[in-house]
Amino acid sequence: xxxxxxxxxxxxxxxxxxxxxxxxxxxxxxxxxxxxxxxxxxxxxxxxxxxxxxxxxxxxxxxxxxxxxxxxxxxxxxxxxxxxxxxxxxxxxxxxxxxxxxxxxxxxxxxxxxxxxxxxxxxxxxxxxxxxxxxxxxxxxxxxxxxxxxxxxxxxxxxxxxxxxxxxxxxxxxxxxxxxxxxxxxxxxxxxxxxxxxxxxxxxxxxxxxxxxxxxxxxxxxxxxxx
Amino acid sequence: xxxxxxxxxxxxxxxxxxxxxxxxxxxxxxxxxxxxxxxxxxxxxxxxxxxxxxxxxxxxxxxxxxxxxxxxxxxxxxxxxxxxxxxxxxxxxxxxxxxxxxxxxxxxxxxxxxxxxxxxxxxxxxxxxxxxxxxxxxxxxxxxxxxxxxxxxxxxxxxxxxxxxxxxxxxxxxxxxxxxxxxxxxxxxxxxxxxxxxxxxxxxxxxxxxxxxxxxxxxxxxxxxxxxxxxxxxxxxxxxxxxxxxxxxxxxxxxxxxxxxxxxxxxxxxxxxxxxxxxxxxxxxxxxxxxxxxx
Numbered sequence: 384x385x386x387x388x389x390x391x392x393x394x395x396x397x398x399x400x401x402x403x404x405x406x407x408x409x410x411x412x413x414x415x416x417x418x419x420x421x422x423x424x425x426x427x428x429x430x431x432x433x434x435x436x437x438x439x440x441x442x443x444x445x446x447x448x449x450x451x452x453x454x455x456x457x458x459x460x461x462x463x464x465x466x467x468x469x470x471x472x473x474x475x476x477x478x479x480x481x482x483x484x485x486x487x488x489x490x491x492x493x494x495x496x497x498x499x500x501x502x503x504x505x506x507x508x509x510x511x512x513x514x515x516x517x518x519x520x521x522x523x524x525x526x527x528x529x530x531x532x533x534x535x536x537x538x539x540x541x542x543x544x545x546x547x548x549x550x551x552x553x554x555x556x557x558x559x560x561x562x563x564x565x566x567x568x569x570x571x572x573x574x575x576x577x578x579x580x581x582x583x584x585x586x587x588x589x590x591x592x593x594x595x596x597x598x599x600x601x602x603x604x605x606x607x608x609x610x
Numbered sequence: 611x612x613x614x615x616x617x618x619x620x621x622x623x624x625x626x627x628x629x630x631x632x633x634x635x636x637x638x639x640x641x642x643x644x645x646x647x648x649x650x651x652x653x654x655x656x657x658x659x660x661x662x663x664x665x666x667x668x669x670x671x672x673x674x675x676x677x678x679x680x681x682x683x684x685x686x687x688x689x690x691x692x693x694x695x696x697x698x699x700x701x702x703x704x705x706x707x708x709x710x711x712x713x714x715x716x717x718x719x720x721x722x723x724x725x726x727x728x729x730x731x732x733x734x735x736x737x738x739x740x741x742x743x744x745x746x747x748x749x750x751x752x753x754x755x756x757x758x759x760x761x762x763x764x765x766x767x768x769x770x771x772x773x774x775x776x777x778x779x780x781x782x783x784x785x786x787x788x789x790x791x792x793x794x795x796x797x798x799x800x801x802x803x804x805x806x807x808x809x810x811x812x813x814x815x816x817x818x819x820x821x822x823x824x825x826x827x828x829x830x831x832x833x834x835x836x837x838x839x840x841x842x843x844x845x846x847x848x849x850x851x852x853x854x855x856x857x858x859x860x861x862x863x864x865x866x867x868x869x870x871x872x873x874x875x876x877x878x879x880x881x882x883x884x885x886x887x888x889x890x891x892x893x894x895x896x897x898x899x900x901x902x903x904x905x
Contacts, residue, residue, distance in 0.1 A: 419879055420878035420879030420880075420881070421879065439878050439892070440878075441877055441878060458878065458892060460877060477892075479862065479864075479894055480860070498894050499859055499897065517859075517897070518857075
């Protein structure tokens with residue numbers, strides 16, 4: 384196991400060391416100590432390594448992640464796992480706003496709550512939040528799955544494209560063009576797999592599914608005189 | 611961007627360390643606001659009214675100021691000069707004549723209160739804190755701000771906190787878009803602001819609501835209806851502090867609470883050195899929700 388201590392080593396050096404790992408590296412287990420809320424911890428990794436962050440992080444932790452598994456043992460600031468391509472990011476505590484924004488793949492597993500704009504413009508990432516999420520989550524989400532064991536705030540899935548949203552608790556309000564949809568067999572199977580992978584204590588049958596009504600996809604000619 | 615820090619001590623034994631703890635928090639927020647910094651600190655009440663004044667030429671303006679003010683008020687006035695600021699202690703019933711006298715002398719009044727003192731200047735937070743010796747100051751609670759200016763010039767008067775009534779102050783991360791309209795509305799009620807700054811209007815709005823009989827909680831609720839724009843506000847009073855974020859809540863905020871204190875910051879890293887932070891309850895204040903702690 385390799386240890387990088389942010390109280391002794393510069394953040395750029397810590398990130399450069401992790402970014403330098405090749406796909407066939409023997410150094411697959413890393414620990415980052417004393418993050419103390421630093422910004423941009425463990426960003427841009429592209430090797431199948433495992434990184435444990437011993438504490439809470441600031442803005443943009445684990446951004447642009449590819450292949451790596453990054454485990455934050457505290458809470459994460461705004462923009463955790465932003466634009467993730469693949470791999471896994473686990474946050475033991477809460478995540479601040481726009482967690483998993485624009486993510487294209489991989490799995491973001493948040494054990495606590497996520498605040499506003501969780502999964503905004505997601506494009507293929509899977510996000511599982513064991514607690515609740517804030518307002519405007521999954522705004523313009525295009526692809527991927529957002530699973531919430533708790534409640535969702537205002538305007539869930541506003542201007543949604545083809546992402547699937549699963550919420551176990553209450554939804555304060557749905558955004559424009561977001562509707563509740565039938566939970567079919569394939570959705571239950573998908574949920575079962577995501578809940579299993581994230582160690583979530585919930586059953587697929589307890590969730591409701593939300594998705595796009597697809598009414599904002601094209602201009603409605605009947606509304607022409609409104610402009 | 612701007613940085614906010616706040617600390618409300620529940621444990622009396624920590625009071626001598628308030629300034630020290632707040633200074634560390636403030637310096638951590640330097641890259642959110644390197645233009646200017648300020649702090650409002652709520653210390654012991656002495657049965658006098660504390661008037662914090664500022665001058666760009668303190669040697670000339672503060673020389674003999676205490677004696678002259680004392681003569682005008684017919685009562686002894688104690689003065690503590692701290693760099694470009696001075697804290698004058700006047701009788702509790704002498705606020706109006708004291709302020710009129712200071713206005714005539716051309717010194718700027720930063721704040722007035724039975725326990726609140728305000729220190730703010732242009733410069734890096736570490737330099738501002740050192741100039742005023744913030745580390746050595748004790749108290750029950752305090753609020754600090756590091757400014758990255760957007761709505762008005764980088765000047766001492768444009769720095770936060772803003773105080774628009776006794777023992778009340780406000781710091782702000784964000785920008786108000788209806789501050790000119792609100793400034794005119796307040797002026798029609800006879801409430802005038804001193805600067806072109808948006809935050810001062812927010813502070814004056816809250817003070818005016820309280821003067822009309824609203825509780826601090828109600829005044830903060832009112833900001834959600836009457837102020838337009840982005841804001842995370844932290845406001846201080848003699849007995850506590852309050853927090854409110856606009857409904858969109860894109861300006862960051864995080865809070866921490868232990869048996870010993872309640873802390874506010876724009877980012878978690880300002881908490882990293884607080885005692886017991888590892889086991890503190892840390893959470894993000896909800897949008898459009900008023901939080902308030904009082905002793």
